[in-house]
Amino acid sequence: MDRVDGRLKVTGAAKYSAEYELPNMAHAVLVGSTIAKGSIKSLDTKRAENAPGVLAVLHYQNAPKVPGYAQAAHPTEPKPVGQPLQLFIDNQIHFNDHPIAVVVADTLERAMYAAKLVKAQYNEEKHATDFNRNTAKAFLPTAAKRNPKHPLGDYVRGKEDAYKIEPLKIESEYVIPTEFHNPMELQSIIAHWEAADKLTVYDKTQAVMGTQNAFAKDWKIPVENVKVIATFVGGAFGNGLHTWPHETAAIMAAKKVNRPVKLMLTREQMFTMVGYRPHAWQKVGMSATKDGKITAITHEAIGQTSSYEEFTESTLQQTRMMYTSPNVTTRYRILPLDVSTPIWMRGPGEATGAFALESALDEMAFVLGMDPLEFRLINHTDKDPEKNLPWSTKYLKEAMQMGAERIGWSKRQLKPGMVKNGEWLVGYGMGVGTFGANRGRAKVKATLHKDGTLVMQSATTDIGPGTGTAMVQIAAQNLGLPPEKIVFELGSSLYPPSPSQGGSATVATVGSAVHAACQALKQRLTSMVAGNADTSFKGATVENLTFKDGYVSMTASPSARLSFADILKQQNLPELEVTEESTPDASLRQKYSMYSYSVHFAEVQVHPLTGQIKVTNMVSCADAGTIINAKTAGNQMVGGAVGGIGMALTEGAVMDHRFGRYVTKDLAEYHVPVHADAPNISSLFVNKPDLINNPNGTKGIGEIAIIGVAPAIANAIFNATGKRIRELPITPDKLI
Amino acid sequence: MIQFQYVKPSKPKAAIDTVAKDQSAVFIAGGTNLVDLMKRGVMNPEKLVDINKLPLRKIERENGNVRIGALALNGAVAEDKLVLEKHPLLAQALNAGASAQLRNMATVGGNMMQRVRCPYFYDTAMPCNKREPGTGCGALEGYNRMHAIFGHSDKCIAVNPSDMNVALVALDAVVLVSGPKGDRKIPFAEFHRLPGDTPQIHTNLQQGELIMAVDVPENPYTKNVNYLKIRDRNSYAFALVSVAAALDLDGSTIKSARLAMGGVAHKPWRLNEAEQFLAGKPATEATFRQAAQLAMRGAKAFEHNKFKLTLGPNTIVQALKNASGVA
Numbered sequence A: 001m002d003r004v005d006g007r008l009k010v011t012g013a014a015k016y017s018a019e020y021e022l023p024n025m026a027h028a029v030l031v032g033s034t035i036a037k038g039s040i041k042s043l044d045t046k047r048a049e050n051a052p053g054v055l056a057v058l059h060y061q062n063a064p065k066v067p068g069y070a071q072a073a074h075p076t077e078p079k080p081v082g083q084p085l086q087l088f089i090d091n092q093i094h095f096n097d098h099p100i101a102v103v104v105a106d107t108l109e110r111a112m113y114a115a116k117l118v119k120a121q122y123n124e125e126k127h128a129t130d131f132n133r134n135t136a137k138a139f140l141p142t143a144a145k146r147n148p149k150h151p152l153g154d155y156v157r158g159k160e161d162a163y164k165i166e167p168l169k170i171e172s173e174y175v176i177p178t179e180f181h182n183p184m185e186l187q188s189i190i191a192h193w194e195a196a197d198k199l200t201v202y203d204k205t206q207a208v209m210g211t212q213n214a215f216a217k218d219w220k221i222p223v224e225n226v227k228v229i230a231t232f233v234g235g236a237f238g239n240g241l242h243t244w245p246h247e248t249a250a251i252m253a254a255k256k257v258n259r260p261v262k263l264m265l266t267r268e269q270m271f272t273m274v275g276y277r278p279h280a281w282q283k284v285g286m287s288a289t290k291d292g293k294i295t296a297i298t299h300e301a302i303g304q305t306s307s308y309e310e311f312t313e314s315t316l317q318q319t320r321m322m323y324t325s326p327n328v329t330t331r332y333r334i335l336p337l338d339v340s341t342p343i344w345m346r347g348p349g350e351a352t353g354a355f356a357l358e359s360a361l362d363e364m365a366f367v368l369g370m371d372p373l374e375f376r377l378i379n380h381t382d383k384d385p386e387k388n389l390p391w392s393t394k395y396l397k398e399a400m401q402m403g404a405e406r407i408g409w410s411k412r413q414l415k416p417g418m419v420k421n422g423e424w425l426v427g428y429g430m431g432v433g434t435f436g437a438n439r440g441r442a443k444v445k446a447t448l449h450k451d452g453t454l455v456m457q458s459a460t461t462d463i464g465p466g467t468g469t470a471m472v473q474i475a476a477q478n479l480g481l482p483p484e485k486i487v488f489e490l491g492s493s494l495y496p497p498s499p500s501q502g503g504s505a506t507v508a509t510v511g512s513a514v515h516a517a518c519q520a521l522k523q524r525l526t527s528m529v530a531g532n533a534d535t536s537f538k539g540a541t542v543e544n545l546t547f548k549d550g551y552v553s554m555t556a557s558p559s560a561r562l563s564f565a566d567i568l569k570q571q572n573l574p575e576l577e578v579t580e581e582s583t584p585d586a587s588l589r590q591k592y593s594m595y596s597y598s599v600h601f602a603e604v605q606v607h608p609l610t611g612q613i614k615v616t617n618m619v620s621c622a623d624a625g626t627i628i629n630a631k632t633a634g635n636q637m638v639g640g641a642v643g644g645i646g647m648a649l650t651e652g653a654v655m656d657h658r659f660g661r662y663v664t665k666d667l668a669e670y671h672v673p674v675h676a677d678a679p680n681i682s683s684l685f686v687n688k689p690d691l692i693n694n695p696n697g698t699k700g701i702g703e704i705a706i707i708g709v710a711p712a713i714a715n716a717i718f719n720a721t722g723k724r725i726r727e728l729p730i731t732p733d734k735l736i
Numbered sequence B: 001m002i003q004f005q006y007v008k009p010s011k012p013k014a015a016i017d018t019v020a021k022d023q024s025a026v027f028i029a030g031g032t033n034l035v036d037l038m039k040r041g042v043m044n045p046e047k048l049v050d051i052n053k054l055p056l057r058k059i060e061r062e063n064g065n066v067r068i069g070a071l072a073l074n075g076a077v078a079e080d081k082l083v084l085e086k087h088p089l090l091a092q093a094l095n096a097g098a099s100a101q102l103r104n105m106a107t108v109g110g111n112m113m114q115r116v117r118c119p120y121f122y123d124t125a126m127p128c129n130k131r132e133p134g135t136g137c138g139a140l141e142g143y144n145r146m147h148a149i150f151g152h153s154d155k156c157i158a159v160n161p162s163d164m165n166v167a168l169v170a171l172d173a174v175v176l177v178s179g180p181k182g183d184r185k186i187p188f189a190e191f192h193r194l195p196g197d198t199p200q201i202h203t204n205l206q207q208g209e210l211i212m213a214v215d216v217p218e219n220p221y222t223k224n225v226n227y228l229k230i231r232d233r234n235s236y237a238f239a240l241v242s243v244a245a246a247l248d249l250d251g252s253t254i255k256s257a258r259l260a261m262g263g264v265a266h267k268p269w270r271l272n273e274a275e276q277f278l279a280g281k282p283a284t285e286a287t288f289r290q291a292a293q294l295a296m297r298g299a300k301a302f303e304h305n306k307f308k309l310t311l312g313p314n315t316i317v318q319a320l321k322n323a324s325g326v327a
């Protein structure tokens, strides 16, 4: 089935947050600091204030107070750490491009011009932004300090660091640079105070409810007084999961000038205002027996965070549950630097961790002289070794087999550099990915109208995976109604609550609520026909009825059938409305371990003289439960693979540590991959349901689509060249 | 963005006079470089003289040259029949630049004049002698992966980012210029400058001088040519190193050669010595390697661009191999 909103998107009819025009709307532009640490000595806003069209210049001295900001216990004490950046509360600078002012004017151009006139003098302090020079300052996250059993805490299964005394082992360090989400759509918000205690925002966010709650708390107004509209989101990859300072800046500005205010970040500001995948250092030690049984893994990681907030992610999860190894040690630390706070980015944590783990597996297999696919099969595990639970479902072996066949794994030689295409060296590599098959709680309202159409609503978002499409399809299948007759509305806080779109959980979460709503509707329709004067439906139950094409019939005697519309008409009902909530069964989550799996195969060619790299073929396979829509699921896999190509080969932000300031901060200098970097990518699905997870049998796809791609490519490059590159991105200069 | 005036004359003289009289006026062609620089506050012209109405789009044969109008679009030149027949090296170089969308906006004159891509030049919060003389060169001890290995000074180590320019310098092009003091012709190799003590002066074009066209003389390099660009992603990225190679072969002997590099200096870098070495030699990998070594004499790298000392010669060898068909 095609995307329900595809036409709207390609014709430009879909409206994104910055595209709304409100009467009397003003425009705001954020001004950032040019130092990384210190304080503002003086701020000259006169010229900006006097510039044509300027309505206000807000900064720490005059900005409206945010009543809900957590306060320090006493004025002399430091502000609570672990807080998101509080805007304009004092003159302190925590990172380069820290917001120091917001300029509001009647047009965007005038606001941009005036923003350039704001000048600050600073008391500069010595900053620390260089990860490599500061690793000694890394520490155990507070959550794990408080509770050693916390997933971020140190983990030991069997003997600690057992690989060290083994004869057959590897030990390697891996580095990934800071990476930026860089969705097409820039972060933007329109803030509108409809009354002193009533706020409406048109906001680019993945989290309608999260945003609503955050602003209600900040401004100390009732939750229901905050309306969040995010009908379309032009990609986000995780950076819409938080609320950010620019949103607060727009809300403050709207309050100050008493007009709706639009604020859209520039592309350069996307590098400092809305998070990133943190720079990470990792070390893996691994040992195995001669015949390929892993005996021990130790995986350590340090991830970057900011000085004012502890950002953590589950970098080491895959290492704890993926392979049979009796001895596993993991240690996770975070390193605070004078930079802005990171945020989850597609495959958060796991994509970073998998680069190290799956590269290390390839290194170990090479030491053993073993095919890396065979090595993984030998160490495959049929139960979760971390939690000691059975899997809800796991079809990774099937996925591996499909992928190996499609890529032509048999062409791979154990020894690097053996396969050639003219001058080019050809290599094959693989990488495995996993991510928790998460599911949360969601509510859906479904209204069957008397014309036989169904409208469903829920406050989820669609950042691109095709949520609306999948929900329509789930409803069509469950209710027996053609998809053209179904509409799924999302992206508004006026709809029943759903969690944010993140962690690959939307289809499992909201899809289950759609399923529940359809069951409820069927139940209601059944009682209506069963109580009918016309006796052809006597004794009808949901089980002995067939719901198909918008009609109900007795399965045993299908000739007598009634359309949904006619049933409502008979009942004299203008519409039939149900609201259903679906919650995962906690007891099942105690009994089973639930994960999605992916395996990626890459074929690359490397030019020995120039170091040019071409990914010539990619096959990405997933065990993601039931595939609701082959097209949108395929899109997810292909998009993830392209993101993984970026991670492996092109992406990485560079900072000049003398200034603590990024030097690559536009799309010309920060290289997201382009079409020329992406080969034909096949996506294959096992497509077997996981009914323990949820009634639709789905498991998430979004994250596993990228997790494991980067090591697959790095491993393929090793197979082509014999060069093991452990620091991403792998650019031509590293291969000559 | 700051306020500016905008005019769109239809006669070259009017355009030239306007810019010649007013230090703060600049020509705008495709705008793909200038508008970006204005948005970042790097260039703040008070008057834009839009030259798109001027009759400078033609590509024609003229006096043993292919004459390409300054307003001919990069994309159009790359696909032009005459260019493909007479100067396939130029077409290859153009197609290696930017993206299809940009090539359909960008003009030949604008491409010649495009400013450096040094990140310090682009960020007004950073030091840069080219943008603000005397503030220091941010790249010298900063991030200099993309920077020069030839002809740099301690004032500036940026490179000319154009691909087209590398082919044009190799092909002995001549720039036709019209200015307040009349017309003149500038050999391509003398059009761009080395930074020296005045990195803020970008080219040898004077205020008010308008590029009318570029002449590319007909030559024997119509077959054995290759423009090889090594970059961090396979399209829409500037060169780490690029090489324009053209050979005139007699069987397997090189009669004459043209060779230039991009991504290595403040101007497109012609390799005269290597060319002379190649003349009369057999077209073999060993010859190419020797030429490449000659070409790299005098190269000096910085903290992050040392790889260019290896990638440079390797790319020369490979471009010559590709041009000659030597496997």
Ligand SMILES: Cc1cc2nc3c(=O)[nH]c(=O)nc-3n(C[C@H](O)[C@H](O)[C@H](O)COP(=O)(O)OP(=O)(O)OC[C@H]3O[C@@H](n4cnc5c(N)ncnc54)[C@H](O)[C@@H]3O)c2cc1C
Binding pocket: A667, A668, B026, B027, B028, B029, B030, B031, B032, B033, B034, B035, B036, B051, B070, B071, B074, B096, B097, B098, B099, B102, B105, B106, B107, B108, B109, B110, B111, B112, B113, B114, B115, B161, B162, B163, B164, B209, B210, B211, B212, B236, B237, B238, B239
């Ligand atoms: C993201 C990105 C990637 C790019 N990648 C590449 C690449 O890989 N390789 C590459 O070679 N280029 C690349 N470019 C640069 C591109 O080629 C130039 O922006 C383009 O050629 C400029 O042409 P224009 O007509 O748009 O010039 P404009 O922006 O209009 O003008 C540029 C300058 O030239 C002057 N000028 C224009 N015409 C004349 C004239 N006739 N006489 C005198 N002065 C004139 C203007 O005053 C201005 O100073 C890239 C650009 C971008 C934005």
Ligand code: SF4
Binding pocket: B116, B118, B119, B120, B121, B127, B128, B129, B130, B131, B136, B137, B138, B139, B140, B155, B156, B157, B158, B199
């Ligand atoms: S290399 Fe040139 S352009 Fe770059 S910072 Fe130095 S002076 Fe400026």
